[in-house]
Amino acid sequence: MAELTAWLMDFGHGRRAATGERLLVHIVPAPVLAEVPRAPAHCRRVLVWENRLLPAWDVGAFLGAPPIASDRALAALAAYRGGADTGKARLGALLLPAPPVRIAVLDPRSRELPDARWRAIAKACFEHREEAVPILDLARMFETRAIAEREAVDDAALAAA
Numbered sequence: 001m002a003e004l005t006a007w008l009m010d011f012g013h014g015r016r017a018a019t020g021e022r023l024l025v026h027i028v029p030a031p032v033l034a035e036v037p038r039a040p041a042h043c044r045r046v047l048v049w050e051n052r053l054l055p056a057w058d059v060g061a062f063l064g065a066p067p068i069a070s071d072r073a074l075a076a077l078a079a080y081r082g083g084a085d086t087g088k089a090r091l092g093a094l095l096l097p098a099p100p101v102r103i104a105v106l107d108p109r110s111r112e113l114p115d116a117r118w119r120a121i122a123k124a125c126f127e128h129r130e131e132a133v134p135i136l137d138l139a140r141m142f143e144t145r146a147i148a149e150r151e152a153v154d155d156a157a158l159a160a161a
């Protein structure tokens with residue numbers, strides 16, 4: 001079997017996830033971020049990159065950690081396919097406190113996701129050094145409908161509580 005490789009990303013506060021090796025296409029060490037009023041904390045900023053605005057996800061904030069400070073973040077540009085035109089690659093940014101690390105995935109068998117919040121943004125999970133590592137579903141994360149649906153679920157859960 002061919003060796004599988006992935007990028008392991010630490011989102012802070014013990015929250016780690018991975019993407020396939022070919023999905024991270026660029027690291028922006030000092031990203032120019034703009035605030036989006038009234039947006040949820042995990043996607044409150046956009047990355048200004050090469051005259052484009054890219055959605056910027058703070059996975060740690062989505063999972064309940066404090067948002068990464070803009071002056072301490074770096075952005076990992078991720079490519080994904082989604083929307084009506086699935087043949088065309090799109091870009092989004094993942095905000096990180098430290099650079100991702102390339103790892104070998106020695107045991108690609110699927111594991112159970114660590115908790116329910118991961119199910120909204122991850123498609124599977126594998127084990128790395130005795131730790132469950134979710135695999136991010138980038139298309140699901142960056143597509144507007146998926147974000148809106150996740151927020152609606154969160155709002156409904158809060159209202160019921």
